Amino acid sequence: xxxxxxxxxxxxxxxxxxxxxxxxxxxxxxxxxxxxxxxxxxxxxxxxxxxxxxxxxxxxxxxxxxxxxxxxxxxxxxxxxxxxxxxxxxxxxxxxxxxxxxxxxxxxxxxxxxxxxxxxxxxxxxxxxxxxxxxxxxxxxxxxxxxxxxxxxxxxxxxxxxxxxxxxxxxxxxxxxxxxxxxxxxxxxxxxxxxxxxxxxxxxxxxxxxxxxxxxxxxxxxxxxxxxxxxxxxxxxxxxxxxxxxxxxxxxxxxxxxxxxxxxxxxxxxxxxxxxxxxxxxxxxxxxxxxxxxxxxxxxxxxxxxxxxxxxxxxxxxxxxxxxxx
Amino acid sequence: xxxxxxxxxxxxxxxxxxxxxxxxxxxxxxxxxxxxxxxxxxxxxxxxxxxxxxxxxxxxxxxxxxxxxxxxxxxxxxxxxxxxxxxxxxxxxxxxxxxxxxxxxxxxxxxxxxxxxxxxxxxxxxxxxxxxxxxxxxxxxxxxxxxxxxxxxxxxxxxxxxxxxxxxxxxxxxxxxxxxxxxxxxxxxxxxxxxxxxxxxxxxxxxxxxxxxxxxxxxxxxxxxxxxxxxxxxxxxxxxxxxxxxxxxxxxx
Ligand SMILES: Nc1ncnc2c1ncn2[C@@H]1O[C@H](COP(=O)(O)OP(=O)(O)O)[C@@H](O)[C@H]1O
Ligand SMILES: [Mg+2]
Numbered sequence: 001x002x003x004x005x006x007x008x009x010x011x012x013x014x015x016x017x018x019x020x021x022x023x024x025x026x027x028x029x030x031x032x033x034x035x036x037x038x039x040x041x042x043x044x045x046x047x048x049x050x051x052x053x054x055x056x057x058x059x060x061x062x063x064x065x066x067x068x069x070x071x072x073x074x075x076x077x078x079x080x081x082x083x084x085x086x087x088x089x090x091x092x093x094x095x096x097x098x099x100x101x102x103x104x105x106x107x108x109x110x111x112x113x114x115x116x117x118x119x120x121x122x123x124x125x126x127x128x129x130x131x132x133x134x135x136x137x138x139x140x141x142x143x144x145x146x147x148x149x150x151x152x153x154x155x156x157x158x159x160x161x162x163x164x165x166x167x168x169x170x171x172x173x174x175x176x177x178x179x180x181x182x183x184x185x186x187x188x189x190x191x192x193x194x195x196x197x198x199x200x201x202x203x204x205x206x207x208x209x210x211x212x213x214x215x216x217x218x219x220x221x222x223x224x225x226x227x228x229x230x231x232x233x234x235x236x237x238x239x240x241x242x243x244x245x246x247x248x249x250x251x252x253x254x255x256x257x258x259x260x261x262x263x264x265x266x267x268x269x270x271x272x273x274x275x276x277x278x279x280x281x282x283x284x285x286x287x288x289x290x291x292x293x294x295x296x297x298x299x300x301x302x303x304x305x306x307x308x309x310x311x312x313x314x315x316x317x318x319x320x321x322x323x324x325x326x
Numbered sequence: 327x328x329x330x331x332x333x334x335x336x337x338x339x340x341x342x343x344x345x346x347x348x349x350x351x352x353x354x355x356x357x358x359x360x361x362x363x364x365x366x367x368x369x370x371x372x373x374x375x376x377x378x379x380x381x382x383x384x385x386x387x388x389x390x391x392x393x394x395x396x397x398x399x400x401x402x403x404x405x406x407x408x409x410x411x412x413x414x415x416x417x418x419x420x421x422x423x424x425x426x427x428x429x430x431x432x433x434x435x436x437x438x439x440x441x442x443x444x445x446x447x448x449x450x451x452x453x454x455x456x457x458x459x460x461x462x463x464x465x466x467x468x469x470x471x472x473x474x475x476x477x478x479x480x481x482x483x484x485x486x487x488x489x490x491x492x493x494x495x496x497x498x499x500x501x502x503x504x505x506x507x508x509x510x511x512x513x514x515x516x517x518x519x520x521x522x523x524x525x526x527x528x529x530x531x532x533x534x535x536x537x538x539x540x541x542x543x544x545x546x547x548x549x550x551x552x553x554x555x556x557x558x559x560x561x562x563x564x565x566x567x568x569x570x571x572x573x574x575x576x577x578x579x
Contacts, residue, residue, distance in 0.1 A: 064421050068579070089423045100418025102410070104343060116335050117422040119328075161418055 012075070013169050013200045014040035014063060019072035021058050032058040034224035035072065040202050040217075042168075045195055047215030048204040049309065051321055055224040056204035057097055060173050063202070064094040077169045090118075093162035097173040099154060100161055103147040107138055107157045110146065111164065118165035132160040136190065152183030159190060163199075170194065172203040176210060188214050208309045208321060220313055227316040232309060239307040239315060241265065242281030244288060246274050247301035257295045263287060268314060272300075275314065277307070332425040336432025344440060351447075354399065354440075358391055358448045362455060369514075377517045381544050384457040389539030390512035392445045392467065393532065396474030399444065401503050403437050403479050404486030404495055411490055420578055430574045434479045434567070441475040442468050460545030466552070467542050473559040474535055478503075480566035487577045510536050534558045 021033040033055040040046040048056045061067040063076055065085040074081040077091035101110050111132050115125035133142045136156040141149055146157065155175060162170055175191070176184040191201055191214060205211055211218050212232045220228045220235070228235055248254045251269040258276060259267045263284050266277040278284035281304035292299050313321045344350050369383035379386050410416050419429060445468055449459065459467075482499065489495045509523075510516075510532035516524055527533045538555020546552065 061417075066417055066420060086423055089421060092421075094418075094421040096414045096417050098412070098414035100414040102343075102413070102415050104347070109342075113335070113339055114418070114422070117332075117419060117424045119423070165422075 011042035012039055013042050014038070014074070014076050014202060016063070016074040017072055019059065019062060019074055020070050021062055021067065022070045031224050033062070036221070036224070036226055038219050038226060038229070040200065042200055043195065043198065044216040045191060045201045045203065045214055047211045047218040048202070048221055049206065049208070049211040049218050049313075049321075050204075050221035051206055054221045056221060057173055059221070060094070060171050060202070060204060064092060064171055065089055066094075090165070091167055091169060093165070093167035093170040095158045095162040095170070095172045095175065097177070099158040101146045101154065101157050104145060106143050106145055107149070107160075108133065108142040110157065111160055114161045114164040128164060132163060136160050150183070151179050152186055155179060155183070155187060156190065168198065169200045169202065172201060174204055174206070176205070176207065184210070206321065212309055218309075220316065222313075222317045228312055235309060235312045236307045239277060239311050241277060241279040242284070242304055243307050243311055244276045244278055244281055244284055244302065244304050246276070246288065246292075246299060247272060248274060248292065249298045249300070253295065254292060254297055257291055257297065258288065261287070261291065266315070268318070275311070277311070329425040329428055332428030333431045333435070336424075336428050337435045340433050340436040341439070344436065354444050355447060358395055359451065361391055362388075362448070362452055366455065372514070375518065377515075379515050379517055379540060381540065382456065382458075384452055384455050385543055386515055386540060388449065388452045388457050389467065389543050390510075390536050392448065392471055393474060393510065393536050393539055394507060394512045395444060395448065396441055396471045397478055397503055397507060397532065399441050400437050400475040400478040401482050401499050403433070404482035404499070405492060407433070407483055407486045408490055408492050408495060416578065426575055426578050427571055429578060430483060430570055433483070434476060434570075437479040438472045438475045442472050445471045459543055460547075462547060463542040463545050466547060466556075467539055470535060470539055470542070470556060470559060473556070473563045477559060477563040477566045480563070480570035484566070484570045484573045487573050506530060506532050509533060512536055531558050531562055
């Protein structure tokens with residue numbers, strides 16, 4: 001009990017310790033989530049960034065009482081996930097990856113029904129549905145069947161379903177996947193608006209720009225493990241200096257030629273592209289050109305950039321998230 | 327109180343889904359009416375055969391038709407659950423504090439009501455064809471249809487939760503429903519069947535339901551076959567409901 005009060009006073013909305021989930025598959029047990037420790041603070045937009053199959057959905061389904069953890073502990077919105085699933089349900093909202101609205105039903109009916117499931121009477125539920133339709137700018141399509149909605153309208157309705165009981169903590173699983181850019185920006189605005197209204201948001205994404213632009217803090221997850229955690233700025237700053245990307249015919253030989261050089265902090269490459277992490281790009285680029293020329297390697301392209309979240313991911317996992325998302 | 331409100335909420339939602347779909351009654355009734363118009367007349371010429379049960383062609387055929395409706399109308403309810411599981415509709419409800427049992431009971435009650443209404447309509451349509459009914463017999467018949475509906479809807483939801491895939495669900499449901507139907511004496515009375523077939527049918531609970539249904543339509547409300555049929559269906563419906571409730575509380579905890 002005292003532990004719980006301490007946690008909520010400290011403004012921690014989610015805390016997990018060694019959270020783990022093993023699925024049995026034909027090839028034996030698979031740890032979809034392999035021991036996750038994280039903290040989400042009150043009022044922040046916390047992002048879970050990772051490629052498909054990283055374990056994002058499995059983690060969220062555990063934290064929202066939908067899936068029992070194999071081991072580990074979690075406290076969600078001040079309640080013990082294992083001992084108080086009911087209290088957790090009353091305090092959180094969840095918007096799953098596939099949404100959750102029935103295509104045959106109108107948006108308004110779905111919102112009224114969801115509000116009733118949270119214990120509101122009919123009049124209160126209708127009132128709440130009207131508020132949500134206005135909040136999410138869905139009044140125009142409120143009385144049409146969900147089947148007729150655009151992708152963005154449907155996603156906003158899904159979010160409305162998660163907000164029916166005014167939860168202080170909202171889980172969003174890939175809220176913008178499959179949406180066109182305009183609809184994505186709309187969702188970003190909604191999420192920021194929710195934050196202003198005092199909601200803590202725990203969202204997953206496999207989009208780098210989304211994580212960068214929207215999230216106050218991030219955990220990068222791969223193969224069920226958190227590989228890095230921090231604000232987007234902190235994460236990028238960990239990769240000090242600049243990134244020089246070169247296109248070269250034989251990336252393996254280029255790596256050999258460049259890897260040992262004192263000005264190269266780290267070099268990663270495959271399939272004709274080499275990424276070099278250097279202290280100062282302006283001075284490194286001429287040196288790189290000379291070296292490759294001396295080694296007789298044909299250079300197609302060269303560019304310099306500030307490190308991105310993809311560089312963080314690449315550094316931690318040896319793979320690029322951009323290629324996987326594409 | 328709260329669980330009852332939850333059952334009502336779920337029941338009301340799914341009833342609304344049914345009523346707002348303008349095609350539901352038409353699609354549900356077309357088949358039985360085709361049977362009445364195109365198949366039942368064949369029985370008229372059989373009704374004089376030795377071994378044909380008493381009461382005339384329609385009094386033998388309509389009770390069987392209602393039992394068939396109870397079986398096929400409810401065995402397929404799992405399809406909609408599978409679709410909702412895939413769309414995330416079920417998860418969205420599970421994340422609320424709604425009673426898990428209500429998610430099952432509300433749906434099953436809707437299914438039962440749907441069947442009872444259809445059975446009533448078919449019975450009324452059959453009267454001008456020559457069906458004779460005992461009023462209390464009709465009430466008991468509807469009760470029997472409700473039990474059959476509860477039994478097979480519960481089994482259907484259990485199988486749907488277990489398989490979670492429309493194709494394998496269809497295979498399981500239809501390959502198990504068809505022999506049940508053929509061995510129940512629904513289309514033709516089993517009294518016309520050879521002895522070995524009659525013996526196999528004795529293991530089919532649905533055959534007892536059909537016998538009971540024919541008896542209540544003739545007003546033989548307290549006959550042994552009625553008591554037997556109703557208690558077998560009642561016991562099985564209860565068992566199936568418990569089974570479904572257990573798989574719901576495991577799969578949808
Ligand atoms: N119900 C399940 N049964 C078996 N394996 C599963 C199940 N759900 C997820 N997995 C596996 O767990 C891993 C993580 O999946 P998921 O959490 O959905 O990843 P993400 O949401 O990051 O794409 C994947 O390898 C996936 O195949
Ligand atoms: Mg996912």
